[in-house]
Amino acid sequence: MIIKMKTYYVECTVSFTDNSEEEPWKSSETYSYIIEANNKKDGEADAKSKGLEMFESDLGTNNTDVKLTLDVFYETIEGARAN
Numbered sequence: 001m002i003i004k005m006k007t008y009y010v011e012c013t014v015s016f017t018d019n020s021e022e023e024p025w026k027s028s029e030t031y032s033y034i035i036e037a038n039n040k041k042d043g044e045a046d047a048k049s050k051g052l053e054m055f056e057s058d059l060g061t062n063n064t065d066v067k068l069t070l071d072v073f074y075e076t077i078e079g080a081r082a083n
Contacts, residue, residue, distance in 0.1 A: 005036040008043045011072035012051040016063040032082040
């Protein structure tokens with residue numbers, strides 16, 4: 001049996017403490033993207049992993065208190081794009 005992947009639109013916020021300066025400071029970044037998954041539960045897990053990967057790619061790993069929140073998560077059409 002072939003399971004068709006579902007397409008999900010995601011917006012997430014990653015809050016963190018930036019330790020790159022002498023004085024640490026709190027900040028956040030917002031990301032939007034499209035993922036594919038077999039179901040909503042797997043999609044949410046994949047969305048969190050991808051959000052953290054995007055964050056680390058953008059700002060490195062010199063941050064603490066990193067917390068990701070899924071702000072928007074819904075099924076969309078195949079071929080959808082995020083801005």
